[in-house]
Amino acid sequence: MPEAGALSEFAVELRDVSKVFGDIVAVDHVSMGIRHNEFFALLGPSGCGKTTSLRIIAGFERPTSGEVYIDNKPMGNTPPFQRNVNTVFQSYALFPHMTVEQNISFGLEMKGVSKAEIARRVGEVLELVRLPHMAKRYPRQMSGGQQQRVALARALVNRPKVLLLDEPLGALDAKLRKEMQIELKTLQREVGITFIFVTHDQEEALSMSDRIAVFSKGKVLQIGTPLEIYERPTSRFVADFIGETNFLTGRVTQVDGEFAQITTNGGATFRGRAMPGVRAGIEATLSVRPEKVQLVEQPDDSVNCYEVVVRSIAYVGSDTRVVVMLGENRIDVWEQNTISTLDPNYFFKPGERAWLTFKPENALVLAE
Amino acid sequence: MASDVVLLGERSEIKPRPRKESRGIGLGRFALVTITFFTFAFLYVPIAVLIAFSFNSARTGATWQSFSLQWYERVFSNTRILEAAANSLIVAALATVGSVVIGTLMAIAMERYQFRAKLAWDALLYLPVIIPEIVMGISLLIFFAAINLSRGIVTLVISHIAFCMPFVYLTMRARLADFDRSLEEAAQDLGADEWTTFRRITLPLLMPGIISSALLAFTLSLDDFVISFFVTGVGSQTLPVYIWGQIRRGITPEINAISTLMLLLSIVLVVVAQLIQRRQRA
Numbered sequence: 001m002p003e004a005g006a007l008s009e010f011a012v013e014l015r016d017v018s019k020v021f022g023d024i025v026a027v028d029h030v031s032m033g034i035r036h037n038e039f040f041a042l043l044g045p046s047g048c049g050k051t052t053s054l055r056i057i058a059g060f061e062r063p064t065s066g067e068v069y070i071d072n073k074p075m076g077n078t079p080p081f082q083r084n085v086n087t088v089f090q091s092y093a094l095f096p097h098m099t100v101e102q103n104i105s106f107g108l109e110m111k112g113v114s115k116a117e118i119a120r121r122v123g124e125v126l127e128l129v130r131l132p133h134m135a136k137r138y139p140r141q142m143s144g145g146q147q148q149r150v151a152l153a154r155a156l157v158n159r160p161k162v163l164l165l166d167e168p169l170g171a172l173d174a175k176l177r178k179e180m181q182i183e184l185k186t187l188q189r190e191v192g193i194t195f196i197f198v199t200h201d202q203e204e205a206l207s208m209s210d211r212i213a214v215f216s217k218g219k220v221l222q223i224g225t226p227l228e229i230y231e232r233p234t235s236r237f238v239a240d241f242i243g244e245t246n247f248l249t250g251r252v253t254q255v256d257g258e259f260a261q262i263t264t265n266g267g268a269t270f271r272g273r274a275m276p277g278v279r280a281g282i283e284a285t286l287s288v289r290p291e292k293v294q295l296v297e298q299p300d301d302s303v304n305c306y307e308v309v310v311r312s313i314a315y316v317g318s319d320t321r322v323v324v325m326l327g328e329n330r331i332d333v334w335e336q337n338t339i340s341t342l343d344p345n346y347f348f349k350p351g352e353r354a355w356l357t358f359k360p361e362n363a364l365v366l367a368e
Numbered sequence: 369m370a371s372d373v374v375l376l377g378e379r380s381e382i383k384p385r386p387r388k389e390s391r392g393i394g395l396g397r398f399a400l401v402t403i404t405f406f407t408f409a410f411l412y413v414p415i416a417v418l419i420a421f422s423f424n425s426a427r428t429g430a431t432w433q434s435f436s437l438q439w440y441e442r443v444f445s446n447t448r449i450l451e452a453a454a455n456s457l458i459v460a461a462l463a464t465v466g467s468v469v470i471g472t473l474m475a476i477a478m479e480r481y482q483f484r485a486k487l488a489w490d491a492l493l494y495l496p497v498i499i500p501e502i503v504m505g506i507s508l509l510i511f512f513a514a515i516n517l518s519r520g521i522v523t524l525v526i527s528h529i530a531f532c533m534p535f536v537y538l539t540m541r542a543r544l545a546d547f548d549r550s551l552e553e554a555a556q557d558l559g560a561d562e563w564t565t566f567r568r569i570t571l572p573l574l575m576p577g578i579i580s581s582a583l584l585a586f587t588l589s590l591d592d593f594v595i596s597f598f599v600t601g602v603g604s605q606t607l608p609v610y611i612w613g614q615i616r617r618g619i620t621p622e623i624n625a626i627s628t629l630m631l632l633l634s635i636v637l638v639v640v641a642q643l644i645q646r647r648q649r650a
Binding site for chain 2: 085086087094107111
C-alpha cells in the first residue's frame, strides 16, 4: 500500500473496481492507471461500462468493490464535491438559471475564491475557450458548440488535477465535432491537465488520445496507444471494434518465434504475427486489415498468396474497395489509388481472377 | 376541483392551428357558432349577472335600478365580513406554506429515493384528491372531537393543509420528473455540498412548480366550503362559511359584492403567478 499523497506515476488509478446494479455487472474488475497529463480515452460500445467507470472516478457512483485512487489517495466514500476532479457532462448540464459568467464562477465561489480573483480567472478561461463576449448570455441563448465550450470552461477554471469528459462531443454535428476534436486536443496540451475522455467513436479516440482503454461488457480488454490498439489488437473484439478488418478462422498449425501459421477452414494456410495465447493446435482467428492486403495479377512466391475471385468493386476516390472471395470466405481489400488514371481497365472487374497477398508481419493470429 | 388542477398546474401550450378560409354560412358553421355561444353563456352569464348586481342600488336582486358602490361600502364597514375575510386569508396563507413545504419535500423523497412499498405510499399521498370532501370533513370533525381539539383557526389550518397537500404533491411530482439530475451532479462536481446544491440549483429550478402549486393551494384553501364548514368554530368562520350563513337569510347585494371581490382576488393571483412564471422562462 503506497503512502497517501506520495508521488505516483498515475493521476488516477482504478484497482480491481467493480460496479453491480441489481443483477447487472456494469463494471467488471477493472484495473487501469491514467498517467499525469495524459489524454486517456475510455472507448467502447454503449453499455460497456465506460461511462459508469467515469462516474465512479467522479464520485457519482460508489464501486461495489475495488478502489479508486486520485493522486495516490484512496477515494473511499469521498463525495464528488471533495474530489479534485471536474466533469464535462454529455448534456453539458449548464445551469439554465445562471449566465455563462455565473456558471463558470460557481466552482470558484464554492472554494471561497475572492471576487476579484474569480473575475480574473473567468475572464481568462473565456479567452481560452474563445467566448470572451458571451459572459452575460444565458446557456439557452447559445449554440450547441458554444454551450460545449462553456461546459469546458466551467470545469477548467477550477484547475482540476483531472478533467473527466463524458462523450462531450456527442451532441454536435459532424463538422463541428471535427473542429472541437482538434480544439480539445490543443487545449489539453496548453493547460497540461489529465483528460479522461469517454467516447464510442473509435476515430475520435484514435486521433485524440495518448492511450486508449477498450471496454466491452464491463471489462477492459486492452489498454494501449492508438498505434498499439490498431496495429496490435490482442483480441478479436478489439480488432473488430477499431477500424475494419478481415477475419479468417482456423487452427494454428505451427508457432515459431514471433509468427504463427494458421490453416483456415477453407484449407488455405497463412502466416501472421502470433498474438498472446496462441499455441499450436488451438482454434484461432487470422485478422488482416483491408488496406494491408494487395491484389496482383500474377502469383508471387510469398507465403500468403492465394487465388481469389473478384466479387465487387467500389471506387471511392482515395481508395478502390474490392471484395474478393477466397473459397467461401469474403475478404475486403482497399487499394489506395496512388496513380491518377481515367483508364477503366486499370481496375479489376467483378468475376475476374486475381491473387491476394500480404506480408506475415501485417497480419495477426488471435487466440480466439 | 379536478379541472382547477389542470388549469393552474400545467400551463398548456397549444398553438392555434392555421385557419382555413370558410365560404358562406353552412349548417356546420351555424351549429358551431351556436354551441360556442351557449357554452360561453353557461360559463359566464351567471358570473356576469352577479357582478352587475353587486353594483345595483336596489335592495332586492331582481331588478336593476341604478349604479352604486354602496354594497362595497357596506362590505368594508361590516366587521363580521372583514373578520371572516381575515380568517380566510390567514388560513389560506398558513395552509399554503404548510402544504407546499410538506408536499414538495414528499415529492422529492418519492422521486429520488427507493424504499419499500413505494407504490402504496404514492397512492396514499394522492388518494385524498378523490376522497369526497364531505367524507373528509366529517372524518376530520370526528378526529378533532376525539383528540379534544376545539374547533377554530388551528383545526382549519390542519384540515386545509391536509386537503391541499396532495395537489402540491402531484404538481411537484410532475415537475420533478422533468428535472435533469445531471445539473445537481454538476453542482456537486464543482464543489457544492448537498445543502448548497439544493439551495442554489434544485430550489431555484423548481421555483416555477412551487409557485404553481402554492397558488393552487391558496386558491383551494380560499374557496373551500365543505371541509371548512365542519371544522370551523365560533369566531373563526372563513368567508365561504360566512356567506353560506348569510344566504340562509336571503341573497343580498352585499353577498354579490363579496363574491365579486373574491373573484377579483382569484384572477389577480392567477395573473401574478403567470407573470412570475413567464419571467422565469424568458
